Each structure stands twice: as C-alpha cells, then as structure tokens.
Amino acid sequence: MVKPRIVVLGAGLGGAIAAFEIKQAVGKNADVHVVSQGDTFHFVPSNPWVAVRWRKRDAIEVRLPPIFQKKGIAFTGVGASKVDPATNTLRLADGQALAYDYLVIATGPELAFDEIPGLGPHGGHTQSVCHVAHAETAADAFDKFCQNPGPIVVGAVQGASCFGPAYEFALILDTELRRRKIRDKVPMTFVTSEPYVGHLGLDGVGDTKGLLESELRQRHIKWVTNAKVASVDEGLMHVEEIAEDGSVHARHDLPFGFSMMLPAFRGVEAVRGVEGLVNPRGFILIDKHQRNPTYPNIMALGVCVAIAPTGKTPVPVGVPKTGFMIESMVTAIAHNFKEILDGQAPTHEASWNAICLADFGDGGVAFVAQPQIPPRNVNWSASGKWVHLAKVGFEKYFLGKVKRGESEPFYEKLALDILGVNKIKGA
Template sequence: MAHIVILGAGIGGLPAAYETRQELGDEHKITVVSAEPYFQFVPSNPWVAVGWRNRDDITFPIEPYLKRKNIDFIAQAVERIDAKGNRLELADGETVEYDYLIITTGAKLMFDEVEGSGPHGGHTQSVCTIDHAEQAYDDFKKLVENPGPVIVGAMPGASCYGPAYEYVFILDSALRKKKIRHKVPITYVTAEPYIGHLGLGGVGDSKGMLESEMRAHDIKWITNAKTTRVDEGVMHVEELDDNGEVKQKHELPFHHSMMLPAFKGVDCVAEVEDLCNPRGFVKVDDYQRSPTYPNIFAAGVAIAIPPIDKTPVPTGAPKTGYMIESMVTAIVHNIHAELSGEGEPNSKGTWQAICLADFGDRGAAFIALPQIPPRNVNWFAAGKWVHLAKIAFEKYFIRKMKKGTSEPLYEKYIMRAIGLNRLEK
C-alpha cells in the first residue's frame, strides 16, 4: 500500500484528492494536508469584495466531504518538507510520511515587495483569499460612504491578471448600481505592457476589446507601470517606456485600491534543496514530476513556468483552471502507472489557457491553445453570456467538490460553453 499525500486543498488539491481515489481505488492511503480547514472557491472573491457573495456562499469545511471518499485530512500548516526522508513536519510537531507527494499549495503573496501595499499593515486591498476579499468589502463600504478615486491593477511581477480585470469592472458595476459611479474616478494600473496582455502576450484581440470595454466604462489606465511605494491615500508609480526607461512618474490619490501582488513559492516548498527555482516555484519535467525528487509532483500556481515574453516591467505567466486540472490528471495517471507496474510516467498536462472573466453584467472569455505562442487557437470574446456562464460554473464546481467527483469540469463545461468544438472545425 502506498501513501499519497496532497499538500494544499484548493482548486488543484481537492480535485487531485478525488481523482487519485478514483484512479487508485481503496487499496492505497490518501491524505490531504492544508493549513485551512475549509475549501474556498477563489474565482468568486471579486464578488465577495463588493458584497455580491459572502463566505458561506463560496466556502465549505473540507474534512466531512473527504471522509466520504475515505480520504484523510489534516488541518495543519507544514513547517518543513524533508524530501530525502519522504516526510512532512507539521506546525503542531507531528510528522506525516509519504510515498508520493503532490504539491498544490498555490503561492505566497509578496506584498512585501512593494512598500506600503497589501491588506495587512499596508494601504491596498486584495481578492487573493476569502479573508482578503472580506476586508476589501469593508473598505468598499467606506468608499460608498465617502466616494473618491479608485486604483485597481497589478504590481510588478504579478502573473494573475484576470481577477484584477474582473474586479475593476465588477466594482464599476457595483458603483453604478448604487448610483455613485460619477463620484468615483477609476484608474487601472498594471505591470502589463498593454491592456489585455494578461501575462500571455495577448490572446486574440484581447487588447482592442479590453481597451474598448474600459473606454465604455470610463476607466483610465496606465500600463508598463512599476508601482514603487504606497502611502495612505497615494500610490507612487513609475510609467516605463518600451526600453524600460522611466517615461513619467505618477502620484495617484485614492480612497480605495485593490492591487494584485507578485507571487513566490510558499516557504516550506521553496526551502527544499534543488526542488524550486529562485522564486520558490517547483521545477517539473513534462510529467509534472520533480527532476530531483521523482516521487514529488506539483501542479498549478506552485510550479515554475517561464514568462511568455520579456516586458519592461516584469510579468509572469498565469496558471488557469483548465491548465491546473490537466496537470492534476497527468499526475494521477503517472502515479497510477508506477504503482500498477505499467512503467515510467508518460502522461503530460495540457498547458492550455481557458478562462471566464466576469465584468459585473457582462464578461470576457479567452482560449489560448497552447498557452505559449504560436497557437492553434487564439480566441477572445465578450458578452452577457460569459457573466451567466461564470455564475453557473461557480455553482457547478462547488457542488462537484462537495459531491467528490473527479469529472473534468473545465474541459466539459467551459470549453463547451465557449464553443471550442465549433472553433476547431
């Protein structure tokens, strides 16, 4: 009997647990280790930040649902990974030994890289976690009481831009519903070299369509933006030219700001010798396996993916839900191949970017197949249907996580909703 331990219980970790149980059957032990006792559907956090969802809508306790599938759960932070000894050292002093380790921890949020940023002791908000989103909602309510300028965007080195675009448009919609949008100038400040870059070098006509959406919603923007410091009520930004030289310096006043940070690997993962790159992300081969530790696999935000292109202000490549799902499936199949005696791992993840982004009453969808250009499919579209699809997908994903199935959610539903089959014909 092998013991498979999954570190992290988010959009990658929980499906990994269910799919591992389904693929391996009941003869092997599976344990999920997470610092938090609850699952949170992170894509809904921008809605929480304006009061359109609450914690109970998008979170649920993990342990009862895993128990139904005969999967153990430990709600503890990991202090250290002993990769050579095949064990985890937990915050409470206990240890967990493993035969295989699947890392789906997500990332460490690097607010510290920009002085004065972040929701804990800084002056900007975040939608990266449910706790941050709730705090952002408290700040949003203050904005409603005292309207004024707003700044939304992404810091240097950020790699996840979708939530920033979502939030700026959702915020715009929320303010219009309260009939105070005319009192709130909004500026989008981003490390991207142009609107719609998305860390992907653009997808289809994402630049033109997102610029058009911003103009239609009276949202100004600054790209190639290197945010250097945030004081209370003032953001300091250097706008760079294409050569990386300072083109203009801005001191932007704000009453409310939500800025996505750069990511690093979480400490316990980053500290493992020869496991990660300098930013603490796990280096993996084509089979999602560590070249140094062949019994350690990783998926999602935790893995190292090089930037799509070189930009004046550093930008990273996103890891979207469909990509994470395909990585998890590859990992499970590869572990099964080893345990069943079929041979070396041979399953590869599909590194393709597929995303639904809500804009409050409309939305945008994109497909980049593969994620790294040149692409077979390079498509971007916007409309009311995306907003409705995002709502439906939220409810479906949460229901499936409670039910404990490993159905390929993104592939079956998002790709059908966007009409990928039609596009490929």
C-alpha cells in the same frame, strides 16, 4: 503489505480535485492523505463578488473533512512548515512529522505584499481579492469608501502573474458604483505591469487587447501600462512607468480612496530554499510528467509550479496558471500514479490550455487559448452578457463538484460549450 502513502499538500482548487482524482485512479493500491491549512475549500474565482457583497463567504465555501472521509481520504488541517525531501517527510505546523512515499505539492502561492512598501491589506494601504478573507476586508473598506467617494486605483503590480481578476474587479466596481448611483464621483485608474492592456501574461488571447481597452474606455477608466509600483502611502500610490529600455518613462502619483492591487506570487515558506526542488522564487521545478527532476517521487500542480514567462517585457510579468491548466495537471498526475504503482514509467503529460471567464456584473469577457503559450491552435476571445451567466453557472457547478467529491474533468467541456454555443448548459 503496507500500502504506499500519497500526500497531497494543499486543498484549494487544484489540491482538492487532485485528491479525489488520484484516489479514484489508485483505488486500494495506495493511501491518499491531504494536508491543508484549515479545513475549508473556497472558490477563489468568486472572491471579487464577495468584495462587493454580491456573494457571502459561506456561499462559496465547502467544509472538506466529511467529504474526504466519505472518499476514504485522510485529512490533516494544521498546515505544513517544511518539506524535507531528503527524508521523505512533511513537517507539520504543530510540530509533528508525516512520512510520505509520494508527495503532490498543490499549495498555491504565497502573496508577496511585503516586496512593495505599503502594499496589501495587512499593515498596508491596498486591498486584495486573492483570499476570501481579504475579499471580506475589501468589502468593508469599499462600503466605507462609498460614504465618502473619491478616486479608485485597481490593478496588478510588477511580477504579478494573475491579471484576469484585476480587470474583473475594476469593471465589477464600475458596475456596483453605477448601481449605487455614485459612479460620477469616482475617477478610476487601472495600473498594470503588462506591456499593454489585455496582455494577461499570455501575450494576449484573441483580441483581448481590443476588447479590454474598449471596456475600459467605455467605462471611463484610465490606465497605466508597463507600471512598476514603487510604494504606497495612505491614499497615494507612487508608480513608475517603464520604457522599453528599462528607464523610467514617467512617474505617476495616483491619489485613491480605495485600491485593490494584485501582488506578485512566490513559493510558500514550506518549500522555499529547498535545493533541487524550487527555483529562486520558490516555485516547484517539474518535468513534462509533473515530477521534480531531483526528487521524482514529488509532483506538483497549479500556481506553485515554475513556468517561464512568454517573453521579455519592460516590467516583469508572470504567466497565469488557470483552472483549465490546473485540471489538466491533476489528470496527468492521477494517471501517472496509476502507471507508477503498476510498475510502469509515467507517460501522461498535461495539456496547458487556458480558459477565463471575467465577469463584469452586466457583461464580461471570455477567452480560450489552446495551448496557453503562443503559437496556438485555438486563439479566441469574445464579450457579452452571456459571460456573466456562464460564470454563475460555473461557480454553481464547481462548488457542487467539490461537495460531491467528484473528480471528472470539467474545463474541457466548458471550453467546448463556450466555443460552440457561448453558454454553459443550465446557467
């Protein structure tokens, strides 16, 4: 009897853990095969540290093939060029085809730098911390900047859905500049599409508005909200501040010697334009059991799934897909596969909660939102030096978890630790 093949497309924070947890759930009843672009996992939340050389790249990376092999999971590292759900086939980047019985899409996003002239590290004038390679490039640019310091602009553009790392990096830069004793030579501006500081794509969590505004004020960082970046020239960012009625309230030409701007996301090329699978931005359409309504043998998790925004804003603002939410999606999918292979209908649903540790080097802000979209049962935020220690402990734990090929959920324990004792044990 030929066992069904479950293909997991993507091996990032969601895909790698999904492969471990799905394999544990289905055991010998199905084969699990991971397809990824490259053979290395890297811990994305540590990228801002790499960009100021608080971490080296090899410290936050894990080579995956030996780990998958120990777990009985097949692996292909050439990447995919197209999903063909009509034939249950994944076209690989090397021209080969991989048939699947079930597909789990966990690709993460494509970074839409090209939607704004002059944005991004590839042919543009701004840096990024979305990928570890971008963070390394940013570190080189920052070192060069520090030899001749000037203004800095940091933030997130229109359509962005990941705001925490923007705040984190702005405040990490402030800390590093003070350590280098050149903070007094660097005017800083935070530019964001959010309607207010601390919105985070979630309409705020607890008092994130007050906490983050206070941090920015104390560190002499100005801000522009409801911001639409029109274009970026070398050393000059053109920003339109949008009013409630959609008109341009003000225009800002912001000079910079160094800039890091998070881009909008869209679905990857391998899925974009597949009718019935994705929305117009290329994000995967899913039901409450993580299945695509048109192709129920396809499931999806993480940043690549389609989630409606929390409400209308003057400038488009996306909803973040945080680690807590992603881990919950993984667990639901794994349990649903077990039911499906047992001949039952899937019953498990993800609990879309959010937890964030934004480290500033000498402090930080944490929040817990359960559920992620208001109204909430838990709506909590706090700040302090303990957040830095918590994130260091979290990085160590999660990288160890990947190296060991473990599938046990962690974010719920992290949330309980934070809400209960404001620390992670062992941090």
